[in-house]
Amino acid sequence: KDEPMSIYILPDQRYAIVGDLINAEGKNLGAEAIYQLVTKPNNEKVWQRVESASWVQDGDKNSPQIIYTFSDPFCPYCHKFRELAEPYIKSSQIQFRHVMVGILRDDSLAKAATILGSDSPEQALATHLARYKSGGIETDNNAASKGSERVLENNHLMEDLHFHATPTSLYKDEKGDVHIIEGLPMKHDMDSMFGRGE
The missing domain is CATH 3.40.30.10 (Glutaredoxin)
Structure with missing residues (x-):
């Protein structure tokens, strides 16, 4: 379903980790960034299409x-x-x-x-x-x-x-x-x- 995902580049920039990064409290550290950068603007475009x-x-x-x-x-x-x-x-x-x-x-x-x-x-x-x-x-x-x-x-x-x-x-x-x-x-x-x- 074309879901967005996080990609974390390691400090040496030779490797990347794909997927959710969860901290010790169980919080998805990439969720807010994905929402602001991808989900929120996409949902606004969907609203405009449905509105018309x-x-x-x-x-x-x-x-x-x-x-x-x-x-x-x-x-x-x-x-x-x-x-x-x-x-x-x-x-x-x-x-x-x-x-x-x-x-x-x-x-x-x-x-x-x-x-x-x-x-x-x-x-x-x-x-x-x-x-x-x-x-x-x-x-x-x-x-x-x-x-x-x-x-x-x-x-x-x-x-x-x-x-x-x-x-x-x-x-x-x-x-x-x-x-x-x-x-x-x-x-x-x-x-x-x-x-x-x-």
């Missing part, structure tokens, strides 16, 4: 905390994540921006394209969420034909960024650093994601 993708607004657009999340219409973890976020979205503490993809089932693309291609993607998403347990929004061929290219672009973006799970979510912490979480976030991650607006 086709996404659906979910919640008050003036909410202080933005969370981009790659969502497949049939992803149970996406739905669970959205349910857990509901009180924070309703109270305008956070907003979701759903980057709709169609990857999990044969009809995922058509459902995602129906949402993105609708006259009101926000309303189509709300309808889909309300009907999730009974199969979600009905596929609308007209809307799907309008939205399919954008969903395919989102699929390609997800693949290009080496994201392998839905949901994959991006948010900024209180310092403005971008964090990326693949899969359903753990409780401590959600506390971080949702807490900024509190």
